[in-house]
Amino acid sequence: MHPLRIERLVYRWPPAVRSTLDIDALSLASGERLFLYGPSGCGKSTLLSAIAGVVDVPKGAVRVAERDLGAMRGGARDRFRVDHIGMIFQVFNLISWLSALENVLLPCRFSPRRRARAGDEPAGTAQRLLDELGLSGPFLASKPANELSVGQQQRVAAARALIGKPDLILADEPTSALDEAAKAAFVDLLARECAAAGTALLFVSHDRSLERHFDRSVDFEALNRSAA
Amino acid sequence: MLGFSLRSLWNRRFVAGLTVTAIGLSVALILGVERLRDGARDSFANSASGIDLIVAPRGNPVQILMATVFGVGGTGTGMTWESFEWLEDRPEVAWAVPIQMGDNHRGYPVIGTDGSYFEHFRHSGGQPLSLAEGAFFAGDMADAAVVGAEVASRFGYAPGAVIVNAHGSGEVSFDVHDDAPFTISGVLAPTGTAVDRMVFVTLEGFDALHAQEEASLVDPLDPSALLAEDHADDAAHEAHEEHGEHESVEAGHSHEPARINAVYVGLSDRAAVLGLQRAINDRTADPLSAVLPAVALAELWGITGTAERVMRLMAWAVAVAGMIGMVVMLSATLDTRRREFAILRSVGATPNRIFGLIVTEAALLTAAGLAVGLVLLTLATIVTDPILSARFGLRLGLDVLGARELAILGIIFCAGLLASLIPAYRVYRMTLADGLSVRL
Numbered sequence: 001m002h003p004l005r006i007e008r009l010v011y012r013w014p015p016a017v018r019s020t021l022d023i024d025a026l027s028l029a030s031g032e033r034l035f036l037y038g039p040s041g042c043g044k045s046t047l048l049s050a051i052a053g054v055v056d057v058p059k060g061a062v063r064v065a066e067r068d069l070g071a072m073r074g075g076a077r078d079r080f081r082v083d084h085i086g087m088i089f090q091v092f093n094l095i096s097w098l099s100a101l102e103n104v105l106l107p108c109r110f111s112p113r114r115r116a117r118a119g120d121e122p123a124g125t126a127q128r129l130l131d132e133l134g135l136s137g138p139f140l141a142s143k144p145a146n147e148l149s150v151g152q153q154q155r156v157a158a159a160r161a162l163i164g165k166p167d168l169i170l171a172d173e174p175t176s177a178l179d180e181a182a183k184a185a186f187v188d189l190l191a192r193e194c195a196a197a198g199t200a201l202l203f204v205s206h207d208r209s210l211e212r213h214f215d216r217s218v219d220f221e222a223l224n225r226s227a228a
Numbered sequence: 229m230l231g232f233s234l235r236s237l238w239n240r241r242f243v244a245g246l247t248v249t250a251i252g253l254s255v256a257l258i259l260g261v262e263r264l265r266d267g268a269r270d271s272f273a274n275s276a277s278g279i280d281l282i283v284a285p286r287g288n289p290v291q292i293l294m295a296t297v298f299g300v301g302g303t304g305t306g307m308t309w310e311s312f313e314w315l316e317d318r319p320e321v322a323w324a325v326p327i328q329m330g331d332n333h334r335g336y337p338v339i340g341t342d343g344s345y346f347e348h349f350r351h352s353g354g355q356p357l358s359l360a361e362g363a364f365f366a367g368d369m370a371d372a373a374v375v376g377a378e379v380a381s382r383f384g385y386a387p388g389a390v391i392v393n394a395h396g397s398g399e400v401s402f403d404v405h406d407d408a409p410f411t412i413s414g415v416l417a418p419t420g421t422a423v424d425r426m427v428f429v430t431l432e433g434f435d436a437l438h439a440q441e442e443a444s445l446v447d448p449l450d451p452s453a454l455l456a457e458d459h460a461d462d463a464a465h466e467a468h469e470e471h472g473e474h475e476s477v478e479a480g481h482s483h484e485p486a487r488i489n490a491v492y493v494g495l496s497d498r499a500a501v502l503g504l505q506r507a508i509n510d511r512t513a514d515p516l517s518a519v520l521p522a523v524a525l526a527e528l529w530g531i532t533g534t535a536e537r538v539m540r541l542m543a544w545a546v547a548v549a550g551m552i553g554m555v556v557m558l559s560a561t562l563d564t565r566r567r568e569f570a571i572l573r574s575v576g577a578t579p580n581r582i583f584g585l586i587v588t589e590a591a592l593l594t595a596a597g598l599a600v601g602l603v604l605l606t607l608a609t610i611v612t613d614p615i616l617s618a619r620f621g622l623r624l625g626l627d628v629l630g631a632r633e634l635a636i637l638g639i640i641f642c643a644g645l646l647a648s649l650i651p652a653y654r655v656y657r658m659t660l661a662d663g664l665s666v667r668l
Contacts, residue, residue, distance in 0.1 A: 075579075078578040093571065095571055095572070098235065106575040114576075
């Protein structure tokens with residue numbers, strides 16, 4: 001099973017004439033870690049939106065866990081997304097008035113599949129994920145998210161993406177707010193956790209220094225014919 | 229969803245608290261106005277129960293009702309005792325109670341009447357007056373006074389206490405009849421009507437007070453004054469002789485004043501009320517009005533209706549302002565919450581769920597507002613009840629919610645939900661457009 005398979009994806013934002021995305025083929029194998037690099041504004045985030053099913057894509061162009069996103073309606077795509085995809089953003093990943101632990105448990109709140117895959121006790125699983133990501137101690141887990149440092153917030157976001165073992169994790173420049181040492185540590189940690197969960201990882205960044213942590217790397221500008 | 233909404237609101241508890249307070253105030257105001265209105269109507273209707281007709285010198289029915297039953301204002305110049313006797317002798321009249329007014333006791337109306345008042349007056353759906361202490365006009369005591377429950381409790385009166393009345397109906401009186409004191413013979417049990425605020429004295433006592441006043445007004449330099457005083461004495465003697473005569477015929481009226489202000493009439497046959505009313509109105513010797521209390525009350529509500537409507541309109545306007553406040557609060561936080569909604573969408577919340585989140589928040593705010601409103605209403609009732617009952621004879625009481633009030637609460641709750649659809653729809657559109665990344 002391929003967590004992600006893209007074939008002949010052409011997408012343009014509604015009023016625009018030029019297409020933002022024109023991708024012939026891109027796929028990820030189970031548990032594969034792919035590094036997708038390219039300069040800012042070349043359409044990387046649009047690709048992630050297309051994979052997440054937030055924008056309408058043509059039928060047959062994007063398949064996540066072998067399901068055609070283009071054939072699903074909006075609400076179904078939302079539910080499907082949380083069942084199969086974990087997401088980590090650049091910044092502002094957390095709901096500030098929930099605790100770290102509650103933020104991690106959010107996908108379980110909305111997805112029965114993720115809750116079922118998070119084990120008998122999702123809270124325990126969440127706590128274990130936080131521990132493994134270096135956020136141990138009940139004090140830290142119960143802290144409101146807005147009292148955490150940026151590095152801590154990104155690790156909480158990673159734990160949230162990982163909980164319930166989704167098929168695919170989409171990471172959109174998650175290290176851009178971290179310093180050099182923290183960046184490498186974070187990516188290393190994320191890669192290891194994905195491997196442990198058997199989750200494929202699509203990591204998007206403009207920072208090629210992170211390339212070595214991944215199985216494969218792809219130049220987005222080469223992939224996307226619209227960007228050329 | 230509920231817990232999530234609660235947490236979200238708690239995160240904005242200051243503004244949420246203000247919104248809840250605004251809604252609560254409007255709820256308390258609406259229910260308060262309704263209760264005040266109902267309380268006033270009940271109190272008035274209760275005060276006038278058991279009286280079939282009120283006969284008074286020709287005048288406005290509402291004015292006559294207000295003056296006689298509620299002790300507010302006055303009637304015309306007065307009616308003759310002959311008219312009273314004529315009325316009393318009519319076959320359809322079961323009983324007639326003479327009423328004299330115009331004095332006050334420390335701001336409370338003083339009513340001159342006889343023992344039959346206590347016998348025939350009914351309040352609150354047919355209950356007779358009862359005594360908390362002492363006796364009604366005992367024996368032949370001309371200076372006996374019976375006081376309402378509120379007058380007694382306010383001034384600490386008990387049987388045996390000596391009181392002095394003043395002329396006029398104002399609260400501040402300079403013309404005090406301190407030369408004609410009364411001795412309290414009894415204190416009435418509370419009725420929740422205007423009777424609680426009244427002081428009852430005998431016709432004889434009421435007259436004695438004014439006879440003395442007339443006497444003291446005589447110019448001492450006028451040589452005819454002495455003569456006049458003699459005449460006054462003569463008149464008094466005559467009156468006493470006359471009353472002696474009458475006493476043997478009829479035990480009811482031990483004193484016959486020259487003029488009285490009104491008569492409460494009870495009929496042996498209620499069907500005769502219109503005929504009697506016509507007969508009274510047609511009487512030319514002493515122009516009188518016969519007032520049906522229920523009709524006069526309806527007329528009164530017609531007059532106060534406009535004010536009531538304005539009050540209710542204002543109360544509802546406050547409710548609308550509260551709702552607008554809630555919409556403003558929910559809308560104003562939307563921009564700062566866009567990230568929150570994007571994150572929720574990324575973890576699987578559909579735009580519908582986020583729409584539901586906003587509506588749930590509004591429902592919680594409105595429900596909390598209703599609860600706060602009821603608490604405020606209860607507190608306001610506890611605080612104002614003594615004042616209202618002292619000044620206006622109104623008793624609101626801590627009643628359980630009636631069907632009408634529940635309907636009002638339901639309407640406010642639905643209005644809150646409806647109002648929340650505006651920000652909820654905006655959020656729905658916004659989350660659809662924003663997707664997972666917020667373009668601020």
